[in-house]
Amino acid sequence: MELDTALAWINETLFTMTGEHLTELQRVILQQVWKGKKYTEIANTYGCTEGHAKDVGSALWKQLTLALKQRVTKQNVRSLLERHLQQISITPFTRYPSTHSSPLDSPTRPSPLESPSFVGRTGAIAHLNTLVKQGTNVIVIQGEGGLGKTTLAQTYFHQSSQSLSHPVRGSDSSVQDSLTGYAKLNPTPPERPEAIQNAPFELVLELLMAKESANITPVERVVEEWFSKDLGEEPGQDFGVTLGRLKRHLEQRRLGVLIDNLEPALDKDGRLIPAHRRYVELLRVLADHRGPSLTLMTSRDRLCESSVTVEHYRLPRLDYFAWQRFFHHRNIHPTATTLETVHHTYGGNAKAMGLLSGTVQEDFDGDLDAYWQENSSDPLLVMDLKNLVANQFERLRLLDGDAYRLLCRLGCYRYQSVAKVPTNGLIQLLWDVELGRRKQVIASLRNRSLIEFAKGAYWLHPVIRAEAIARLRQSNLGAESGEEWTLAHQQAATFWTTSVTQIRSLADAIAAWEAYYHHLAIHDFEAASQVILHSRHNQWGQFLPLGSTLYRMGLLQPVLLAIENILPHVQSERHVSELHNILGDLLWITGDVHRAIAAQQQAITIARAALAPLQCNTHLSSIHSPENQPEDYPESDADSNSPKPSDHRVANHLNRHPNSHPDSHPDSHLGNHRKNNPQAYQVHQVHQCYTFRMIEVDSLLSIGLYHIDLWDLSQAIHQ
Structure with a gap:
């Protein structure tokens, strides 16, 4: 049993159970455990503490225990998975029976109704059958472009007529009696009788809406065509009379009606556009x-006509195993890892699947691995696919500018460590929309099938996100060059920072850390350093910078890489010294003691250089004078996330103003502060003194501890 196959199955299974894919650390744990590695080796491979790797591994075994219905541990996970996957016979043709059932229930081979060009829709067909059985007359199959809505509708009508094991013909008297008497005997039937539900469609009337609203055919002409060419009789002189005749046909015969590509006839609110309001009558x-x-x-947008009773069915994307079978039929056999990545990137889109298979066969001799290795950085390289996505964005831009801007701005979120963004994260990006309209804009975007959502959280699939990022970078949203890109990242960073007030779990810490990536994307290194240094109360009752809490939770490598990445670009003396202080601890924990000592020495050097001109002894003595009571202190700019002096009067004053930073003032501002408000300037200087003094002391203590680790006791004593 290949590891790639097991990983693909686990990833699909966990996504079905929890809505979350495997994290990078979970993958590393599975890969290393498969090879018989210990947690110490796993932690070194990933760059985290052994304790953190054990915690994540333990949670993963619990999830797999629920999936496999037997206890899973680090010792038995490989054998249990191999046995389970052999029992369910995972092959290129294995699939799950329904998108609405667990993949663990009864994995089966594909439905006999599947064909090489129609895969993975057994669950969708079953769902439509359920709605029909419940008495539904109109079903709107909704989803993004290229998902396979039209193919599903056409196949449903075709299979209902052609694929029954015992077809029921219209000449059968019992069925004919059921059809003709159905309306009379069941004026409001709760369910359709099975004989009616399984009867073949005698005729399917089709209407393909024009892609442009201006070219839509008037409904009167559409119905006239149905009568003259399909129903074999003349339409009435009056449209109302013609609709009455159509209704009798619908009640006395088993007719299918397919209205394809409805969205050009809908306005931004999902209602029929004024020029074609008479379609409501039909x-x-x-x-x-x-x-x-x-x-x-079929429609990309939701139909919102209150006078028309319909059932919406949001068509799910094709799963991994449907893609696997589709490519197998075309003699394309990628590795499980490549196929899983490609499937996730394109969100299981059926159109993308077909376009990729053609390109891979023509240009890469059927080698999807080679194609992806060369083109993974540009998922929209295939021009037809790029046009498909671009057309959906353009239509949204013309219909609803606010929803369009929100979609583009949503490209700034990463959807990686935090896979989904809560509603408030979307609201944060609507800074230029009236407060009362913001949820309406979100609802409008949700109805367009361009954004994924579940339980109040949202995300973009990589291909949609790639287009959103490209448009956001172009700043063609009415903002000045680059302004929209910068504002979106700033707002997103603000959301993550303000939404996490305490670090009560690893999920809180990771969410707060997302702000770092947003500042990094716009090269705001000072703000990125503030994310690392922003202090919060954590689960152990400590008030620590985020970087310190993260490495205490086991995430050493991300913090280490982040600090080393931004240090050369940070200008603030305080930030640089504090970052070196945290960096020293990280290097010490990873065993690089000599570099840890060098980092702490650098923190001390910067702190002492900053302290030299501050005349700290003078400021500290003056701040204790009786006339300088806390209530008399003028407003100053101090950071509540910095170390506080022990004197409660100074601490109380500094805590009044938690949102500014002592290094944020240009010299001219401090000069004015000193001249016009000397007491505020004095408090600011005191704050600086305590901040740098505490960094100096902490770094000296750390160096002493490091020397003890090296058994260099004489150096430890001198610290």
Whole structure:
């Protein structure tokens, strides 16, 4: 059993159970455990503490225990997975029976109704059958472009007529009686009888909406065509009369109606556009009859006509195993890792699957691994796919500018360590929209099928995100060059920072850390350093900088890399010295003691250089004078996240103003502060003195501890 196959199955299974894919650390744990490695080696491979690796591993074994219905441990995970995957016979043709059931229930081979060009929709067909059985007359199959909505609708009508094991013909008297008497005997049936539900469609009436709203055919002409060419009779002189005749056909015969690509006829609120409001009359007839006929409509947007009763079915994306079978039919056999990555990147989109297979066969001799190795950095390289995505963005731009801007701004979120963004994260990006309209804009975007959502959280699939980022970078949203890109990242960083007030779990810490990446994306290194140094109360009751809390939770490597990445670009003396102080601890924990000592010495050098001109003894004595009571202190600029002096009067004053920073003032501002408000300037200087003095002392203590580690006791004493 290949590890890649097991990883693909676990990833798909956990996503079905929890809505979350495997994290990078979970993958590393599985890969290393598969090879018989210990947690110490796993931690070294990933760059975290052994304790953190054990915690993540323990949680993973618990999830797999629920999935496999037997206890999973580090020692038995490989054998249990191999046995389970052999039992369910994971092959290129294995799939899960329904997108609405657990992949663990009863994995089966593909439905006999599947074909090389129609895979992975057994669950969708079953869902449509359920709705039909419940008496639904109109079903709107909703989803993004290229998802396979039209193919599903056409296949459903075709299979209902052609793929029954015992077809029921219209000449069968019992069925014919059921059809003709259905409306009379069941004016409001709770469910359709099985004989009616399984009867073949006698005829399917089709309407393909024009792609441009201006080219949509008037509904009167559409219905006239149905009568003259399909139903074999003349339409009435009056449209209302014609609709009455259509209703009788729907009630007395088993007709199928397919209205494809409805969205060009809808406005931004999901209602029929004014020029074609009479389509509402047709939809009412299709929805309100009491016969056995069925209407399927496909649309990227949600239909929101209150007078028309419809059921919406949001079509899920094709799963990993559907893609696997599709490529197998075309003699394309990628590794499980490559296929899993490609499937995730394109969100299981059926159109993307077909376009990729053609490109891979033509240009890479059927080698998807080689194609992806060369083109993974540009998922929209295939021009037809790029046009498909771009057209959806353009339509949204024309219909709803606010929703369009939100979609583009959502490209700034990463959807990696934190896979989904809560509603408030979207609201934060609507800074230029009236407060009362912000949730309406989110609802509008949700109805366009361009954004994924579940339980109040949202995310973009990589291909949609790639287009959103490209448009956001172009700043064609009405802002000046680069301004929109910068503002979006600043707002997103603000959201993550303000939404996490305490670090009560690893998830809190990771969410707060997201702000770092946003500042890094716009090269705001000072702000990025503030994210690392922003102090919060953590789960152990400590008030520590985020960087310190993260490495205490086991995430050494991300913090280490982040500090080393931004240090050359940070200008603030205080930030640089504090970053060196944290860096020293990180290097010490990883065993690089000599570099740790050098980092702490650098922190001391910077702190002492900053202290030299401050005349700290003078400032400290003056701050204790009786006339300088806390309530008399003028406003100053101090950072509550910095170390506080022990004198409660100074500490109380500094805590009044937690949102500014002592290094944020240009010299001219401090000069004015000193001249116009000497007491405020004095408090600022005191704050600086305590900050740098505490950095100096902490670094000296750390160096002493490091020397003890090296058994250099004489150096430790001198510290």
